[in-house]
Amino acid sequence: MMYSGKFVKVFGRMTCALVVIAMMMTMANVVEVQALNVWGLVSEAQKLEKKKDYTGAIAKYKQAAAEFAVQKEYGNATNMYRRIGDNYVLLKRYDDAVASWDLESSYANKAGQTQVSLAAKRKADMLRSTAQLFIETNAAAAGGANDHGAKYEPKNGALLGAYAELDPVVHNPANGSPFYTTGFPELTGKKHAAYLLYFTYGKPFSNLKHHVSQAVQNGTALQLGLQPMKGLSEVKDDAYLRGLAREIGEAGIPVFLRFANEMNGDWVPWHGDPKAYIEKFRLVTKVFKEEAPDNVVMVWSPDRLPEHNINDYYPGDAYVDWVGVSLYSIFNPAFDPLKQGEDRSSHVEKFDYIYKQYAARKPIFISEGGVAYMYPEKKQDKTDWAVYKTKEFYATLPMLYPKVKGVFWFDSNHDSSNRIKYYMLSANKKLLDAYKISIANPFYLGAIGEESPVAYKRISGAAVAAGKQKMSAYVKTWSPTLAKVTYEIGGRNVGTAVSLPWTVHVDFTPYRGKKIEVIVKAYNNQNKLVTTQRVPVTVTN
Structure with missing residues (x-):
């Protein structure tokens, strides 16, 4: 069949338009399928939770959370990270729970959910494990670093x-x-x-x-x-x-x-x-x-x-x-x-x-x-x-x-x-x-x-002079109280403390000029290890 040039042009335009419409419909279906898949992941995670397969549930929730974040559905991402944290608690993986609740707090803040964000941060802080190391020094070494020059203020x-x-x-x-x-x-x-x-x-x-x-x-x-x-x-x-x-x-x-x-x-x-x-x-x-x-x-x-x-x-x-x-x-x-x-x-x-x-x-x-x-x-x-x-x-x-x-x-x-x-x-x-x-x-x-x-000098992530030092620590964990803290360097125990502020005497001379890790282990009243923290320290000459 023969067509005039005008008809061909018109038909061509119609064909292109139909193709565009079809593509748009396909894209819409893809978006809809993606959305359905996200909620499908959530549904799968919930089923795994009921079976007490918390590891499997976490994996599904993480996939869903990542997709919600991409779509800027921050409220839904918030809910996913809350569930992830809760499941980590059931697995007694408290550090991972803390990391998840930190993300919950962050996404809640993006969603304008201020109170939810604060509550998530409070949960995370209560289980957060940390160790900070300090050495005792004389006040002269601190000088006026802590002084504001206010009336009646000690330096x-x-x-x-x-x-x-x-x-x-x-x-x-x-x-x-x-x-x-x-x-x-x-x-x-x-x-x-x-x-x-x-x-x-x-x-x-x-x-x-x-x-x-x-x-x-x-x-x-x-x-x-x-x-x-x-x-x-x-x-x-x-x-x-x-x-x-x-x-x-x-x-x-x-x-x-x-x-x-x-x-x-x-x-x-x-x-x-x-x-x-x-x-x-x-x-x-x-x-x-x-x-x-x-x-x-x-x-x-x-x-x-x-x-x-x-x-x-x-x-x-x-x-x-x-x-x-x-x-x-x-x-x-x-x-x-x-x-x-x-x-x-x-x-x-x-x-x-x-x-x-x-x-x-x-x-x-x-x-x-x-x-x-x-x-x-x-x-x-x-x-x-x-x-x-x-x-x-x-x-x-x-x-x-x-x-x-x-x-x-x-x-x-x-x-x-x-x-x-x-x-x-x-x-x-x-x-x-x-x-x-x-x-x-x-x-x-x-x-x-x-x-x-x-006075006291922080050495966590900082420097300590080679020689004998009186070292103390602030150690916080999910356990409300602790009974013992030990310190290791290079696989060797260099001190054990059984009272606050977990003070020991450590000779840093063997590590002169080196970057080392002090391994801090904290135990509760049942002598159970509740956290192990690796604290980087640089030993000067």
Whole structure:
């Protein structure tokens, strides 16, 4: 059959169009098949889970997760990595579970699921194993590396402090015998540099007259928690504020003025309006700098949680001398990723966010805190857990967080919102003994003006001098407590430690000029190996 040229052209165009349409339909079918295959993988994984073939399920979930990530379906990728982590837990492969939950957190963040991301990170952190190595050195070697030049700040070391006026063993408010400035050092075996008092804005400073006189007599400072209980609106540049500032300035003792603390939490009446808070903090700073320039430092002190709004309340470097933080741990098994009724959180790492945000600029101040020895909801004794966490905190803090320059223990058992919190040292001998042992470290200072004779140098991934060194470690694992840590170099055991901070003496001379690995093995109370960490170290000449 013969066709005209015009018909051929038209027919050709129609044919091309049909081909294009067919190709588009094919591509659509491919996409649909791919989508069906992804969910088919998920279905296969779920079936394998029911058969307890967790390894097989993980493989399928990983395929699905990778495809969801390519398609930018981040919410679905988040769910896949959650399931992968959960299956690794069932296989007791906790390091792999941590890696999976880290990915869950990352993809949840991409999906805009902030709370899911935070929850995944919390799970991962609770099971995360890590080992960091340090050597003890003299403070002269550290020099001013940890110093901000702030008033009352030691170049190295942390001032010891406490809130103790509610402990009847160390303080009798009726006759002042004992008074906490003498009673608490007698209880704990070491002089403390400062004590915390709460003071309601609007009250006369004369109410604290006896506290001030005892502080003068015993050579201690005061941390004054100045709290506007009627709200920020009562704070004005008026006769009261200026008179208060002058009286505090004339007290004759160092004063850490902590104005309107824990502002990031909704449990205080000065929460909720960062702009107004900043305005009032700056006002108080201005007045105290004018009326009490010699003995008062301004402390800005949020709670460690929530983290998301902490920076919103920061008044600025020009108005803050020290940065504080409230740091408490109460046994809470609700977030145990292994669902074994354990609290696997790290007390010492809980203020890591604040430290990273502010330690380069300001000395950090644990303005109040402690580890509770009771699980209040169940009335269960958790003394052993509290003892370990307390020892770990005080032993590790000088190594991990050397720019913390003050630590206050909250020595009280008090009822707040029908939930008794148990921190009183005199009520628990084991916890008291743990505290005594912990603060005996010369890093902790009993008076303003003292300096620590010791400092610590991180050698993980860094250098250590050839020769004999006193080496310690921060070791964290999925096990809430540890009983033993061993160290190996080149297949040979070079030290075993059975108490925090896992200190041993190691001679690095044989490894002079070499890059080595220190193998750190940690064991729980049943003498079971719970983690092996390889820490690279370079030994210098």
